[in-house]
Amino acid sequence: MRSIDVAERQARLAVRHRLAAATRTDQITEIARSLVVLHATDPATVYLSVGARSHTVTPADVEQTLYDERTLLRMLAMRRTMYVAPTELVPVLQASCADALAHKQRRTYGKYIEQSGAVDGDVQSWLSEVEAETHDALLTRGAATGIQLSKDVPRLRTQVNTAPGKAYSKPTNITTWVLLTLGCEGRIVRGRPKGSWTSSQYTWEPIESWLPQGVPAMPAEQARAELLRQWLYAFGPAPITDLKWWTGWGLGEVRKALTDLDVVEVDLDGSTGLLLADDLEPVAAPEPWTALLPALDPTPMGWQSRDWYLGPHAPALFDTNGNVGPTIWCNGRIVGGWAQRTDGEIVYRLLEDVGTDAVAMIEAEAARTTEWFGGVRAIPRFRTPLQRELTA
Numbered sequence: 261m262r263s264i265d266v267a268e269r270q271a272r273l274a275v276r277h278r279l280a281a282a283t284r285t286d287q288i289t290e291i292a293r294s295l296v297v298l299h300a301t302d303p304a305t306v307y308l309s310v311g312a313r314s315h316t317v318t319p320a321d322v323e324q325t326l327y328d329e330r331t332l333l334r335m336l337a338m339r340r341t342m343y344v345a346p347t348e349l350v351p352v353l354q355a356s357c358a359d360a361l362a363h364k365q366r367r368t369y370g371k372y373i374e375q376s377g378a379v380d381g382d383v384q385s386w387l388s389e390v391e392a393e394t395h396d397a398l399l400t401r402g403a404a405t406g407i408q409l410s411k412d413v414p415r416l417r418t419q420v421n422t423a424p425g426k427a428y429s430k431p432t433n434i435t436t437w438v439l440l441t442l443g444c445e446g447r448i449v450r451g452r453p454k455g456s457w458t459s460s461q462y463t464w465e466p467i468e469s470w471l472p473q474g475v476p477a478m479p480a481e482q483a484r485a486e487l488l489r490q491w492l493y494a495f496g497p498a499p500i501t502d503l504k505w506w507t508g509w510g511l512g513e514v515r516k517a518l519t520d521l522d523v524v525e526v527d528l529d530g531s532t533g534l535l536l537a538d539d540l541e542p543v544a545a546p547e548p549w550t551a552l553l554p555a556l557d558p559t560p561m562g563w564q565s566r567d568w569y570l571g572p573h574a575p576a577l578f579d580t581n582g583n584v585g586p587t588i589w590c591n592g593r594i595v596g597g598w599a600q601r602t603d604g605e606i607v608y609r610l611l612e613d614v615g616t617d618a619v620a621m622i623e624a625e626a627a628r629t630t631e632w633f634g635g636v637r638a639i640p641r642f643r644t645p646l647q648r649e650l651t652a
Contacts, residue, residue, distance in 0.1 A: 262540055263527040264497050266568045270592020271545040273569065276494050277559050278313040279589065280546035286314050288325040289346055292332055295558040296490045297343035297353075300334055304458045304638040306344050308554035311632045312625075319457045319632070327452045330470050334450045334462075336361055336443060339508035349490075351476045354446045355483035357508070362444035369437040376420045387438070390415045394438055395447050395466065403451050403463045406435045439464060446475035458638045484509070484517035489536065495562045497526045497533035505564035529568075550621040551589045552598050552608075552629050555640035555647070560584040560594065569593045573611050576646040585644030588622060590614045598626065599650035602637060606630045607650050 274280040278294050285291060291313045292298050298306050307322050326332050332344050337353040340361055345353055366387060374383045390413065397412035398404055410416040416435040423429035442448040443464075451465040467474055488503060495502070504514050522537040553559060560566070561584055566574070569592060577597050578584050588596035588608055595618075598608035606626045610619075640647060 261525060261527050262535075264533070264535070265529060267545065267592075268543060269497065269528070269568055272496075272543045273559065274546050274549060274592050275543055279551045279559070280549040282546055284313050284315055286317050286321075288314070288317060288322055289331045292344060292346050293349075294494060295562075296487075296494050297337070297345045297349070297558065298332075299556045299558045299561055300342040300344045302554075302556050302641040303453065303460050304640075305554045305556045307457050308629075308632070308638075309557050311629070312551050312553055312557075319634075319636075323452075323457060333470050335446075336440070338506060347470060350446070350471065351478045352483045352486050352490075354475045355478040355480045356487045358444050358446060359480070362441055365437070365441050365444060369434065369441065372420050372422050373418075373434070376422075376424070378418050378420055386415075387441075390434075391438055391442055391445075391447075395442060398448055398464060398466045399468070402469070403465045405454075405461075405463055406439055409439070409464070410435045456636055458636060481517070481520065484513065485520035488514070488517050489521055492521075492523070492534060492536050493539060496539065497528060497535040498563060499528070499531060499533050499565060502563045502565055503534070506562065545591075548591055548618065548621070549589075550591075550618055550625055552606075552622075552625045553587050553589060555585045555642065555644075556583060557587070559589075560587055571612075573597075576611065577644055579642050579644050581642065583642035583644070585640060585642070585647040590618050590622070596622075597644070597646040597650070598629075599647045600633060600638060601651055604630065604633060604635070604637065606633075609646060609650060 275283050276294060278284050278291055288310055291310050298309055300306050307319050310317055310322050331347055333347050333350055334342065334344050335350065335353060335358060337343050337357040370383045370387055373379050379386050393413045394409055394416065397409055416438060417433045419431040419433055421429055421431045439448065447467055448464050449467050449470055450462040452463060453459040454461045491503065491506060500514060504511050507514065523534050524537045526533050526535050571593065573594055577587055577594065586598045587594045588598055588610065595612050595614050596608055596610040598606060600606055606629050608626060
């Protein structure tokens with residue numbers, strides 16, 4: 261059994277995730293491909309993750325790639341999390357994850373509507389009609405907000421109380437439910453937001469504006485295997501529990517998908533990991549490097565087993581729900597955290613000694629991050645203990 265120690269795993273991380281200086285690129289879509297997908301729960305994460313892995317890219321360049329060139333697309337996928345994905349990966353994500361999400365959401369929302377008594381007759385048929393009308397209205401408009409669409413499709417304003425009799429509950433219309441379900445089905449997509457690149461107030465567009473023929477159909481089994489293949493190349497080697505966590509699938513689904521891949525077991529300092537059989541060649545450590553990664557960056561959020569790059573720093577850098585805050589990296593491990601203050605200053609705290617040379621490199625990365633933000637201020641959606649302390 262091939263043995264891969266922590267040092268080699270950290271070297272793979274540096275090279276495959278384009279964090280070492282020699283591997284950085286200004287090809288934005290290539291950066292996304294290197295990570296399989298970009299984490300997008302917090303809109304700013306997409307931009308900052310790209311900035312940390314590029315040389316001269318600006319937020320305007322990311323916007324152009326997303327909304328003009330449209331080689332990237334925003335969608336819900338693994339673990340019902342928002343991602344930005346290369347468009348060629350969309351069929352894989354759709355068949356392996358999003359279709360099941362759409363089915364689950366329609367069943368949940370349909371149950372709420374049925375219990376409320378707001379609709380007579382077959383609720384699922386009624387929902388399908390509303391979804392079709394909404395998609396048609398969006399095709400006519402080209403782009404629209406939920407409010408605009410609810411004027412075109414009056415049934416979107418149907419009120420439903422999800423917890424009648426509870427003090428905290430109040431009726432809500434079904435506009436967001438319908439839009440989310442259509443998004444999960446791959447029929448509509450989040451378009452350009454209103455405001456700056458940190459805004460989450462999106463317009464919606466028909467999928468045809470990104471993919472003229474819609475999302476190509478793909479067998480779910482084939483899609484799951486392809487998603488695991490890409491993940492293993494970017495994040496492997498790793499234990500099967502990491503694949504289960506990242507995909508959000510059951511262990512049986514992961515094992516079944518792995519049977520369609522040529523995968524080998526490797527020794528990870530006493531535990532068993534998985535790696536693609538054609539990816540066993542050692543990866544040499546790159547030149548020393550540092551990076552400032554944003555909250556929810558796909559690298560620290562890529563594994564459930566994190567000791568080999570996180571060490572003892574989880575209490576300071578993760579919130580109670582497992583969301584990572586802004587982190588400082590040095591040669592493949594997390595060594596501290598950073599934050600942006602209201603005046604725009606980037607401040608940081610190291611949680612271990614990294615030496616004067618690394619500190620100088622971190623200072624340079626902090627200056628580069630300050631320039632990237634410009635006049636924009638971004639508070640992470642999930643705040644962590646160290647991030648709060650640095651901005652107090």
